[in-house]
Amino acid sequence: MATTLITSTTTTIQLNDHLNFPDAGVLSKVIWKDAVCQSxxxxxxxxxxISExxxxxxxxxxxxxxxxxxxLEGKPIALEPGVFVFMAANAPHALAAATNLAFLLTLASDC
Known part of the structure; x- marks a missing residue:
């Protein structure tokens, strides 16, 4: 299991405390991971x-x-703080950051 920011002894975190923007590219950190989901x-x-x-x-x-x-599936969605997007499994998607961009990605194996 990968190192996660939430453990059995820490059940909450402040996401803003973990925003670290790289000079170029992508930096990701696993918040939580189990057999059903990963954030x-x-x-x-x-x-x-990030290409399609x-x-x-x-x-x-x-x-x-x-x-x-x-x-997402050929349709542009403007990303800004507060936006929530659902993506169905196997939906083609791509991403472009206009400014430094931070988001929480949650993958689910069963929904």
């Missing part, structure tokens, strides 16, 4: 792009800071 904090540097791909699991994205565009 990870992603911090993307301004200008970072799919995931075999349902996923949600919750934007914490910054701005960008998520292209």
């Amino acid at each position: 990870s904090l992603f911090c993307l540097a301004e200008g970072t792009e 791909h799919t995931a075999t699991r349902n996923a949600t994205v919750q934007v914490i800071a910054g701005s960008g565009t998520l292209t």
Whole structure:
């Protein structure tokens, strides 16, 4: 099991305390992981792009800071703090960070 920010002795964290934006690219940290779901904090540097791909699991994205565009099944979604997105398993998606961008990605094996 990967090291996680939430453990059996810590049940809460302040996500803003863990925002670390790289000079370029993507930095991710696993918040919680078990057999059913995984939540990870992603911090993307301004200008970072993630090319179109799919995931075999349902996923949600919750934007914490910054701005960008998520292209989900060919449709652009403006990302800004407070935006919540559901992505069905195998849905093609891509991402572009207009500014430093932070979001919580949760993958679920059963929904």
